[in-house]
Amino acid sequence: MSHMIKNPVLRGFNPDPSILRVGDDYYIATSTFEWFPGVQIHHSRDLVNWELITRPLNRVSQLDLRGIGASQGIWAPCLTYDNGTFYLIYTVVNSFYVKMYDTPNYLVTATDIRGEWSEPVYLNSYGFDPSLFHDEDGRKYIVSMVTDHRVTKRYKGHLVIHEYSAEEQKMIGEPVTIYASQDAYLEGPHIYKRGGYYYLFAADTGTGEGHGQSMLRSRELFGPYEAYQGNSLMTSRDNPDLPLQKAGHGDLVETQNGEWYMVHLCGRPLENRTEKGERKYTLGRETALQKVEWTEDGWLRLANGSVLPDTEVEAPDLPLHPFPVKPARDDFDGAELDISFQSLRVPLDATFYSLSERPGYLRLYGREGLGSKFRQSLIARRWEEHRFTAAAALEFEPSSFKQMAGQILIYDTQNYYYLHVTHHEDLGRCISILSAVNNSYSEPAGYIPLPDNAKRILLRAEVDYDKLQFSYSVDGEEEYEFIGPVLDASTLSDEACQEGWFTGSFAGICCQDLTGFRQPADFDYFEYYNRVQAGSANGHE
Numbered sequence: 001m002s003h004m005i006k007n008p009v010l011r012g013f014n015p016d017p018s019i020l021r022v023g024d025d026y027y028i029a030t031s032t033f034e035w036f037p038g039v040q041i042h043h044s045r046d047l048v049n050w051e052l053i054t055r056p057l058n059r060v061s062q063l064d065l066r067g068i069g070a071s072q073g074i075w076a077p078c079l080t081y082d083n084g085t086f087y088l089i090y091t092v093v094n095s096f097y098v099k100m101y102d103t104p105n106y107l108v109t110a111t112d113i114r115g116e117w118s119e120p121v122y123l124n125s126y127g128f129d130p131s132l133f134h135d136e137d138g139r140k141y142i143v144s145m146v147t148d149h150r151v152t153k154r155y156k157g158h159l160v161i162h163e164y165s166a167e168e169q170k171m172i173g174e175p176v177t178i179y180a181s182q183d184a185y186l187e188g189p190h191i192y193k194r195g196g197y198y199y200l201f202a203a204d205t206g207t208g209e210g211h212g213q214s215m216l217r218s219r220e221l222f223g224p225y226e227a228y229q230g231n232s233l234m235t236s237r238d239n240p241d242l243p244l245q246k247a248g249h250g251d252l253v254e255t256q257n258g259e260w261y262m263v264h265l266c267g268r269p270l271e272n273r274t275e276k277g278e279r280k281y282t283l284g285r286e287t288a289l290q291k292v293e294w295t296e297d298g299w300l301r302l303a304n305g306s307v308l309p310d311t312e313v314e315a316p317d318l319p320l321h322p323f324p325v326k327p328a329r330d331d332f333d334g335a336e337l338d339i340s341f342q343s344l345r346v347p348l349d350a351t352f353y354s355l356s357e358r359p360g361y362l363r364l365y366g367r368e369g370l371g372s373k374f375r376q377s378l379i380a381r382r383w384e385e386h387r388f389t390a391a392a393a394l395e396f397e398p399s400s401f402k403q404m405a406g407q408i409l410i411y412d413t414q415n416y417y418y419l420h421v422t423h424h425e426d427l428g429r430c431i432s433i434l435s436a437v438n439n440s441y442s443e444p445a446g447y448i449p450l451p452d453n454a455k456r457i458l459l460r461a462e463v464d465y466d467k468l469q470f471s472y473s474v475d476g477e478e479e480y481e482f483i484g485p486v487l488d489a490s491t492l493s494d495e496a497c498q499e500g501w502f503t504g505s506f507a508g509i510c511c512q513d514l515t516g517f518r519q520p521a522d523f524d525y526f527e528y529y530n531r532v533q534a535g536s537a538n539g540h541e
Contacts, residue, residue: 003315005048007244008266008286012382013504014040015207015285016076016129016188019253019263022086026253027113028263029079029088030287033503034373034412035342038063038074039090041113045321047261047289052339056088056108056117058347063092063120065345066374070412070500072096073345075103076188076249078131082140086110088117089142091128097499100149105130105142107164121169126160129203133161133191135221140164142171143178143200145187157186159202161222178223179216184231186214188249191221195298200225203249207285207502208278210237211248213264215300228299234264234290234307244288245269245279247309252292252300255316260292260300266309270386272466272490280466280493283383284504289313328529332362341379341508351518352377361395361522366403366513370436371413380410380508383463385530390507391460393524398423402514405521406431407459409468409507411492412500414439418510419459419470419483421450421521431457431472433484437491438498445484450474456524461507464531466490 009028010017016031026044038057042050057063057074065073077090088108095102105128106120123130123142130144146158159179165172178200179186188203200216212232216225236247246267254260266288269279291303291313304310330338332355337348352375354363367377396405398421406420418434427449435442450457454474462469468489471480490496492505507528511521 003046003048003320005289005313005315007288007309007311007313008268009047009050009289010042010287011283012286012384013284013506014042014287014382015265015502016249017251017263017265017287018077018079018131018190019251019261020079020081021253021255022081024256027079028287029077031076031502032074032342033071033500034065034068034073034345035503036063036065036345036347037342038065039077039088041079046315046318047255048315048320049322051323054114055339055342056110057090060347061119062108062117065092068094068345068373069097070414070497071502072500076129078190080132080134082134084111086113087132089123089130089132091130093128099151101127101147103128103147105144107132123164124162124171126175127187129188131188131190132164136193140166141191141221143189143191145189155180156182157184157204159186159189159200161191176222178225184214190251192252194294197298198225199300201250201252204232205235205237205248207246207249207265209240209245211235211246211265212237213248213250213262217298230299230301230307232307233300234262234302234309236266236309239308242308243268243311244309246281246285247288255318257317259316260294261316262290262292262302264288264290264309267494268386270466270490270493272493274495278495280490280495282489282493282505283386284494285502329525329527331360331525332523333360337362337379340381342381342506343379344376345373346375348377348379353379358522361524362509362526363520363522364405364509364511365518365520366405366511367518369512369514370408370410370416370418370434370510373413376510377512378408378410378508378510380408380506380510381528383505383507385532386465387463387531388507389460389462389527389529389531391458391525391527392509394421394457394459394509394521395455395524396421396457396511396521398429398519400515401425403512403519405511406509407461407507408510409461409463409489409492409505411497411503411505414499415492415497417461417468417470417487417489417492419461419472421457422447424449428452431483433470435487438496444487445470448483463489
């Protein structure tokens with residue numbers, strides 16, 4: 001009996017996937033943008049079950065995102081392997097919302113994918129989404145799209161290839177243009193060699209609902225490349241009712257048994273639309289897998305015979321390899337934060353948090369405000385489904401309105417909903433909601449005083465597609481009462497946000513002290529679980 005791959009395989013914000021097989025192990029690397037550490041790598045042995053195992057860019061010497069804008073930072077990593085070494089190439093986007101992009105590209109290496117990765121080697125700054133191709137003769141090449149700041153651009157799409165010397169750790173020779181056209185905008189390029197052809201795989205038509213995946217080929221590495229007549233070979237653009245939209249940005253892998261699969265990004269939309277008519281994607285861009293096959297004339301197509309991505313795909317002929325299911329509640333009993341959490345822009349050191357100061361609790365020291373792009377005491381994890389519950393237990397004794405701690409649902413520094421405990425001059429310790437929608441702020445619940453003897457405050461957020469309802473408890477018995485109105489969760493989405501639109505929504509906890517004295521907050525636990533419809537497969541809707 002064949003098994004099925006359930007798409008998306010990486011649910012919630014996991015865009016721009018790059019896939020790699022080494023022996024019996026499969027790895028997918030995805031973008032992390034302004035979230036730290038940089039680059040997520042998931043592991044599988046069957047293409048069905050996936051587990052997050054590492055984020056390689058975990059030192060400031062490798063990655064310093066202080067001041068980076070929303071949806072900038074780490075873009076489109078490319079993970080490859082050659083002669084015992086893993087290679088990871090990525091872009092750090094420093095400037096994007098301007099005419100002149102700043103897009104330095106770097107390379108790090110490791111002999112153990114779970115181990116320590118090298119310091120970065122600077123490559124070039126042509127554009128974003130570079131990838132590394134290892135040719136059969138041992139030479140290595142970087143292929144990259146080229147950005148154009150000119151008001152009148154010469155080409156709609158422009159790709160170059162440039163040789164890289166692993167021995168000298170630098171680019172050598174001169175770059176060669178392999179694609180320059182007014183026909184299609186291409187990005188996320190990869191090169192493969194098969195059957196005497198070099199295949200150029202590239203995402204086309206942006207990363208929105210018009211997204212697709214193109215393919216070109218040539219007998220020579222430097223071209224000329226001819227396009228597949230059926231381009232795009234995969235797209236959802238003409239089928240708005242498909243569950244998986246935005247399909248594109250693909251990469252290929254061959255199994256041990258000669259089967260081929262394409263990994264690609266996708267999105268699951270809400271029905272809510274912006275004023276411009278665009279559908280909203282609170283989960284951001286996710287990662288899916290499609291089975292593909294080679295035609296007799298040497299081109300590639302989806303195994304389903306169409307250009308449309310499937311939510312269920314026949315799995316490869318491999319033994320199933322499930323991973324242990326992680327508990328929904330993190331009681332902060334370990335020596336380190338769970339890998340599901342990330343912080344914004346910088347690593348959290350002992351000046352931000354402690355798991356040992358009060359064993360069994362996470363202590364967050366209040367730092368900068370939620371609009372800061374430098375030093376926030378905040379940890380959060382991805383939304384995975386449109387329906388979920390997140391909860392936390394908080395002990396916090398603020399003495400100023402400038403001190404806050406609580407539970408947050410956040411897209412970026414301009415868009416979040418924050419259920420928090422603070423201090424009010426007239427009410428003393430109290431609970432409130434701060435709403436930020438594209439830098440428009442409100443307090444939809446006002447300020448509600450908390451009893452003096454209520455040391456432990458339970459916080460909860462329930463999301464149901466576009467609806468968010470906060471609640472809280474002060475008696476410790478988890479008898480919650482609603483606070484504030486039902487809020488519009490769809491504001492935390494790609495299309496709804498004005499500054500950033502490439503990431504996805506997070507649920508987490510945080511602490512601010514705008515007096516600068518780092519008043520701490522203690523969290524006994526953080527809990528996240530998906531709420532799914534009865535009869536849904538594998539816990540998915």
